[in-house]
Amino acid sequence: xxxxxxxxxxxxxxxxxxxxxxxxxxxxxxxxxxxxxxxxxxxxxxxxxxxxxxxxxxxxxxxxxxxxxxxxxxxxxxxxxxxxxxxxxxxxxxxxxxxxxxxxxxxxxxxxxxxxxxxxxxxxxxxxxxxxxxxxxxxxxxxxxxxxxxxxxxxxxxxxxxxxxxxxxxxxxxxxxxxxxxxxxxxxxxxxxxxxxxxxxxxxxxxxxxxxxxxxxxxxxxxxxxxxxxxxxxxxxxxxxxxxxxxxxxxxxxxxxxxxxxxxxxxxxxxxxxxxxxxxxxxxxxxxxxxxxxxxxxxxxxxxxxxxxxxxxxxxxxxxxxxxxx
Amino acid sequence: xxxxxxxxxxxxxxxxxxxxxxxxxxxxxxxxxxxxxxxxxxxxxxxxxxxxxxxxxxxxxxxxxxxxxxxxxxxxxxxxxxxxxxxxxxxxxxxxxxxxxxxxxxxxxxxxxxxxxxxxxxxxxxxxxxxxxxxxxxxxxxxxxxxxxxxxxxxxxxxxxxxxxxxxxxxxxxxxxxxxxxxxxxxxxxxxxxxxxxxxxxxxxxxxxxxxxxxxxxxxxxxxxxxxxxxxxxxxxxxxxxxxxxxxxxxxxxxxxxxxxxxxxxxxxxxxxxxxxxxxxxxxxxxxxxxxxxxxxxxxxxxxxxxxxxxxxxxxxxxxxxxxxx
Ligand SMILES: NC(=O)c1ccc[n+]([C@@H]2O[C@H](COP(=O)([O-])OP(=O)(O)OC[C@H]3O[C@@H](n4cnc5c(N)ncnc54)[C@H](O)[C@@H]3O)[C@@H](O)[C@H]2O)c1
Ligand SMILES: NC(=O)c1ccc[n+]([C@@H]2O[C@H](COP(=O)([O-])OP(=O)(O)OC[C@H]3O[C@@H](n4cnc5c(N)ncnc54)[C@H](O)[C@@H]3O)[C@@H](O)[C@H]2O)c1
Numbered sequence: 001x002x003x004x005x006x007x008x009x010x011x012x013x014x015x016x017x018x019x020x021x022x023x024x025x026x027x028x029x030x031x032x033x034x035x036x037x038x039x040x041x042x043x044x045x046x047x048x049x050x051x052x053x054x055x056x057x058x059x060x061x062x063x064x065x066x067x068x069x070x071x072x073x074x075x076x077x078x079x080x081x082x083x084x085x086x087x088x089x090x091x092x093x094x095x096x097x098x099x100x101x102x103x104x105x106x107x108x109x110x111x112x113x114x115x116x117x118x119x120x121x122x123x124x125x126x127x128x129x130x131x132x133x134x135x136x137x138x139x140x141x142x143x144x145x146x147x148x149x150x151x152x153x154x155x156x157x158x159x160x161x162x163x164x165x166x167x168x169x170x171x172x173x174x175x176x177x178x179x180x181x182x183x184x185x186x187x188x189x190x191x192x193x194x195x196x197x198x199x200x201x202x203x204x205x206x207x208x209x210x211x212x213x214x215x216x217x218x219x220x221x222x223x224x225x226x227x228x229x230x231x232x233x234x235x236x237x238x239x240x241x242x243x244x245x246x247x248x249x250x251x252x253x254x255x256x257x258x259x260x261x262x263x264x265x266x267x268x269x270x271x272x273x274x275x276x277x278x279x280x281x282x283x284x285x286x287x288x289x290x291x292x293x294x295x296x297x298x299x300x301x302x303x304x305x306x307x308x309x310x311x312x313x314x315x316x317x318x319x320x321x322x323x324x325x326x
Numbered sequence: 327x328x329x330x331x332x333x334x335x336x337x338x339x340x341x342x343x344x345x346x347x348x349x350x351x352x353x354x355x356x357x358x359x360x361x362x363x364x365x366x367x368x369x370x371x372x373x374x375x376x377x378x379x380x381x382x383x384x385x386x387x388x389x390x391x392x393x394x395x396x397x398x399x400x401x402x403x404x405x406x407x408x409x410x411x412x413x414x415x416x417x418x419x420x421x422x423x424x425x426x427x428x429x430x431x432x433x434x435x436x437x438x439x440x441x442x443x444x445x446x447x448x449x450x451x452x453x454x455x456x457x458x459x460x461x462x463x464x465x466x467x468x469x470x471x472x473x474x475x476x477x478x479x480x481x482x483x484x485x486x487x488x489x490x491x492x493x494x495x496x497x498x499x500x501x502x503x504x505x506x507x508x509x510x511x512x513x514x515x516x517x518x519x520x521x522x523x524x525x526x527x528x529x530x531x532x533x534x535x536x537x538x539x540x541x542x543x544x545x546x547x548x549x550x551x552x553x554x555x556x557x558x559x560x561x562x563x564x565x566x567x568x569x570x571x572x573x574x575x576x577x578x579x580x581x582x583x584x585x586x587x588x589x590x591x592x593x594x595x596x597x598x599x600x601x602x603x604x605x606x607x608x609x610x611x612x613x614x615x616x617x618x619x620x621x622x623x624x625x626x627x628x629x630x631x632x633x634x635x636x637x638x639x640x641x642x643x644x645x646x647x648x649x650x651x652x
Contacts, residue, residue: 089488093427101419126564138464139480140565147484151477154465158473162415238452239466 001029002071003229006059006103007078008036009043011178012119015222016075021048026073027230037066038078059099067106067114073229074116074165076103082123083185085145096148100155107165116156117228120171120241122214124150127285129212135243135292142283157240160233168228168236173216173246176254177311179319186280190215193251194258194308197265198316199325206274209252212286216246217307219314224298231297245294247301248287257304261312327355328397329555332385332429333404334362335369337504338445341548342401347374352399353556363392364404385425393432393440399555400442400491402429408449409511411471422474426481433491442482443554446497446567448540450476453611455538461569461618468609483566486559494554494562499542499572502580503637505645512606516541519577520584520634523591524642525651532600535578538612542572543633545640550624557623571620573627574613583630587638 003020007013017036024031035053036042044052057063059078067074078099085092100118107114124139124146131137141147149171156167178191182203189206190213196203216224224244233240255266294300320326329346333339343362350357361379362368370378383389385404393400404425411418426444433440450465450472457463467473475497482493504517508529515532516539522529542550550570559566581592620626646652 136464138462141480141484142487142564144484144488147480151480154467154473154477154480158467158470161468162470238468 001026001031001073002033002035002068003031003073003075004035004037004067004071005075005077006037006062006066007076008054009038009040010077012175012218012221012225013038013042013075013077014045015218016077016225017042017045017052019222019226021045021052024049026226033068035066035068035071060094060102062099062102062106064106064109067103067110069110071110071114074103074107074114075225075229076100076116076118079119079149080145081185082121082143082145082187083183085148086143089144092144092148096145097151100152104155104159104164107159113163113165115229115233116165116167117225118152118156118167118169119225120149120153120169121146122171122173122246122285122288124153124171125285126283128283129286131285132287132289133243133285134289143280153241157238160240161238166233167240168231168233169241170224170228171241171243172221172224173214173244175218175221176215176307177218177315179315179322181323186277189277190254193254193269194311195319197258197268198262198308198312199320199323200268202268202270204272204274205251205269206272206277207251207281209255209271210250211281212248212250213284214246214248214286214288216244216301217310219310220299220301227298235296242293242296242298243288243290244298245290245300246288247304249304253304257308260305261308327352327357327399328359328361328394329357329399329401330361330363330393330397331401331403332363332388332392333402334380335364335366336403338501338544338547338551339364339368339401339403340371341544342403342551343368343371343378345548345552347371347378350375352552359394361392361394361397386420386428388425388428388432390432390435393429393436395436397436397440400429400433400440401551401555402426402442402444405445406471407511408447408469408471408513409509411474412469415470418470418474422471423477426478430481430485430490433485439489439491441555441559442491442493443551444478444482444493444495445551446475446479446495447472448497448499448572448611448614450479450497451611452609454609455612457611458613458615459569459611460615469606479567483564486566487564492559493566494557494559495567496550496554497567497569498547498550499540499570501544501547502541502633503543503641505641505648507649512603515603516580519580519595520637521645523584523594524588524634524638525646525649526594528594528596530598530600531577531595532598532603533577533607535581535597536576537607538574538576539610540572540574540612540614542570542627543636545636546625546627553624561622568619568622568624569614569616570624571616571626572614573630575630579630583634586631587634
């Protein structure tokens with residue numbers, strides 16, 4: 001089994017690579033080679049029992065070696081995410097759209113069409129707090145990143161129909177807890193209200209406590225990626241996209257889970273007024289039915305408290321070190 | 327009022343240009359200049375009372391002069407249509423997607439964002455005979471042309487949200503009667519079963535008489551294009567696409583209208599068995615609710631018999647001459 005991860009240095013790419021290294025197998029078959037691709041050559045995961053190639057380059061001009069001959073599974077995670085795609089239109093189009101075209105073109109040239117697991121996003125929908133989106137809800141993106149992701153879905157579904165490749169597309173919820181620091185993304189606060197208090201730091205909350213969000217943990221996201229890589233795709237027909245079963249949670253519920261794990265920690269979260277962020281996040285859908293995903297075998301989400309505990313187990317120490325917090 | 331038509335040599339582009347020349351005005355304002363663009367420089371419409379620039383080139387490398395400074399309205403009709411986009415993947419992507427990107431990029435550089443009227447297609451939907459598609463039906467294309475059109479819709483809606491331009495997108499039904507000859511398009515028979523008998527010629531019918539289709543006349547399509555160019559787009563919000571009010575008609579109803587206009591003509595239509603065509607057309611949706619279009623002021627369709635009479639009035643003689651039928 002030969003596997004490529006495009007965007008292999010990213011938040012999810014690194015976890016996925018580590019998981020593959022730990023498992024040594026995917027879908028019951030031994031992994032014979034892993035290729036990691038990102039702007040700079042990614043670090044190989046620790047202790048892989050198979051060769052790992054690490055390559056740097058631009059996905060819009062994908063070097064063929066990023067998806068070597070004989071590749072069985074491509075995880076296409078490389079992306080310019082929402083704040084950046086909004087700030088730089090050409091960059092978003094080049095990475096999110098031309099990059100996907102380059103993946104399609106490379107896959108066409110392989111002897112057998114590989115499975116391509118693509119990560120689209122909840123940001124390709126709008127609808128806001130009131131909506132509970134059905135599986136056949138239309139994507140009406142309210143940002144360039146979402147529009148580019150939705151367009152890339154169409155191109156990959158068409159490429160699958162033509163048998164250039166065999167795509168399974170996950171429209172991921174907001175993944176929390178993202179390690180690192182607060183950043184300029186409108187979604188930054190969703191991770192920050194857990195991560196910062198667990199680090200003993202203050203953080204700002206730009207929305208009301210009853211604000212609801214569609215979220216998932218990185219552990220669950222990696223499970224879904226592995227399932228998407230190995231499931232039978234024929235049952236999907238020409239519709240290759242799925243809304244995986246995330247969780248609809250309010251900010252209050254997140255803070256409640258935080259206090260359950262670290263009593264009193266939510267006192268470090270300070271409600272602020274931030275109309276710019278409020279305006280952006282108001283369009284985000286807060287809930288999905290996600291029935292198709294269950295039929296297709298995607299695992300339901302674990303409780304919020306487990307998500308918080310997993311962050312502490314997997315990431316808290318590394319984050320503390322990275323940020324020089326001793 | 328400065329207007330550009332991209333795809334100005336096409337079936338609809340020529341009619342639109344002729345109509346603008348005849349009217350001399352659009353939305354109550356005098357037309358001061360018309361630019362026509364296509365692979366080869368289009369012929370100017372007869373008797374225009376304003377200057378007409380005719381330019382040749384590839385839309386994927388759009389020359390700025392195709393959308394001159396100060397352009398108020400762009401009709402973006404240039405396309406590689408379904409049979410060709412299916413046969414040549416790169417060509418379809420280049421014209422239908424890169425071409426649309428080039429239009430966006432040119433419009434961004436104008437001092438004021440022009441109205442861009444884009445023609446998407448019923449072929450971006452699937453669902454088949456049973457479906458009656460609501461206005462929020464999701465596009466699950468079963469062909470590359472439809473996938474490229476749906477992706478182009480997303481890019482134009484996003485460009486409108488960013489105020490690079492101001493798009494109104496029509497998902498046109500199959501336009502009948504197309505003049506000319508039968509061709510390799512799966513939809514060729516829909517026009518042929520009217521056009522050929524009116525020319526006194528035999529033609530093949532590859533589907534059953536109760537097969538239903540979503541159609542519109544070229545006259546009505548031109549009306550809709552003009553309305554899309556002049557209507558208030560702000561009421562559309564971020565969703566710039568509309569399913570205009572075509573007609574859901576069966577093949578039997580088409581043949582009935584034919585006989586009403588030319589008694590006995592349908593005897594020239596011969597039912598044949600053509601599983602390849604049947605398989606393609608089986609995915610086409612046969613009916614839409616088209617409620618939003620009515621709210622937005624798009625004119626409902628005229629009866630089928632009028633459509634047949636309009637073809638005779640507008641096109642039959644020219645078609646006879648073109649085809650050397652005396
Ligand atoms: N994390 C989330 O909350 C979330 C939610 C929905 C969807 N997604 C999607 O999941 C995927 C992974 O998300 P993530 O959080 O790991 O993102 P990330 O930003 O951490 O990783 C994306 C990676 O893509 C790489 N990249 C950017 N431009 C590139 C280029 N031109 N060539 C090659 N590589 C390039 C980046 O260097 C980065 O390592 C992305 O496609 C993202 O859009 C993520
Ligand atoms: N006619 C229909 O039944 C129908 C139905 C739905 C949608 N549409 C859409 O409406 C529009 C007009 O349709 P039509 O029937 O007039 O199509 P058409 O094929 O007659 O016209 C399209 C024009 O685009 C031009 N073109 C192709 N490639 C080009 C390139 N690289 N650069 C510049 N010009 C290029 C062609 O030369 C042609 O003149 C198209 O966008 C089509 O997809 C048509």
